[in-house]
Amino acid sequence: MTLFIWNILLAFVWVALSGNFTGSGFLAGFIFGYLVLAFVSRMSGDMTGYTRKIPQVIGFTLFYLWELIRSNMRVAYEVLTPTHYMRPGVIGLPLMTQSDAAVTLLANLISMTPGTLSIDVSNDNRMLYIHAMHIDDEDALRADLKDLERRVIELLS
Amino acid sequence: MSDFLTVFFLLTGSGLILIGAIGAVRMPDLILRMHATTKAGALGVGLMTVATAVYFLDIGVTVRALSILAFVVLTAPIAAHVIGRAAYFTGAPLWERTLKDELGQNLDRRGHYLRSGLEEQDRLPNRDRPAE
Numbered sequence: 629m630t631l632f633i634w635n636i637l638l639a640f641v642w643v644a645l646s647g648n649f650t651g652s653g654f655l656a657g658f659i660f661g662y663l664v665l666a667f668v669s670r671m672s673g674d675m676t677g678y679t680r681k682i683p684q685v686i687g688f689t690l691f692y693l694w695e696l697i698r699s700n701m702r703v704a705y706e707v708l709t710p711t712h713y714m715r716p717g718v719i720g721l722p723l724m725t726q727s728d729a730a731v732t733l734l735a736n737l738i739s740m741t742p743g744t745l746s747i748d749v750s751n752d753n754r755m756l757y758i759h760a761m762h763i764d765d766e767d768a769l770r771a772d773l774k775d776l777e778r779r780v781i782e783l784l785s
Numbered sequence: 786m787s788d789f790l791t792v793f794f795l796l797t798g799s800g801l802i803l804i805g806a807i808g809a810v811r812m813p814d815l816i817l818r819m820h821a822t823t824k825a826g827a828l829g830v831g832l833m834t835v836a837t838a839v840y841f842l843d844i845g846v847t848v849r850a851l852s853i854l855a856f857v858v859l860t861a862p863i864a865a866h867v868i869g870r871a872a873y874f875t876g877a878p879l880w881e882r883t884l885k886d887e888l889g890q891n892l893d894r895r896g897h898y899l900r901s902g903l904e905e906q907d908r909l910p911n912r913d914r915p916a917e
Binding site for chain 2: 719720735740746754
């Protein structure tokens with residue numbers, strides 16, 4: 629977190645020195661500051677995790693958008709074809725983490741992935757109830773959801 | 786080129802919202818309707834804001850469009866969660882071809898309490914549970 633503040637300060641220094649007081653100038657300063665911090669933290673050997681986190685966050689955002697597009701195609705197919713091929717059901721997914729932030733992000737992500745919609749979390753944060761459009765292959769579905777959960781925990785750790 | 790992209794994003798976005806609306810009519814039960822409206826609505830609105838950003842090509846408009854996109858994508862699942870939860874608490878029926886329902890059996894409608902079904906395994910005292 630402190631490295632993030634340093635990064636913003638470096639971006640301001642860049643803006644002041646280059647005299648380019650615009651959004652793109654700030655963005656350029658932020659990118660250069662990030663590169664400097666990544667270099668320094670690699671040289672000094674104490675990786676605080678910040679420089680590794682930014683690519684992770686970008687990757688996660690892209691993954692989220694991609695899942696959203698895929699789920700839209702799936703829903704569009706289900707809506708526009710005349711017969712319903714759905715075999716819906718509600719399943720409970722035991723959670724490995726009980727932190728509120730991780731559960732919130734995971735529930736959001738599950739709602740945006742194809743064919744699943746998170747409905748509720750049990751009061752002790754240990755079970756997430758999910759409505760799925762296709763539960764023909766429940767084990768594969770659970771494995772996919774576990775994979776998502778692992779991603780979220782990695783991102784927030 | 787910019788015009789072409791604008792038209793493309795606008796048409797795709799409105800097409801998705803149309804699909805969401807058709808889905809809201811055609812799907813057999815409330816939660817399946819939510820599937821259609823949540824996903825198609827979020828991405829449809831997102832694509833339309835992207836179209837405005839591409840059309841104006843202005844930093845202020847782009848930043849606003851991207852923040853609208855971010856907030857819509859972040860809040861749509863929360864709305865779906867609240868509506869789905871309300872449906873369960875008021876006892877809205879599921880489609881008759883629903884295969885299984887692991888939530889209904891763990892739900893205490895009167896106390897608004899949802900069990901995880903894991904309590905018996907570790908026999909921890911559960912202090913959150915309202916007295917009956």
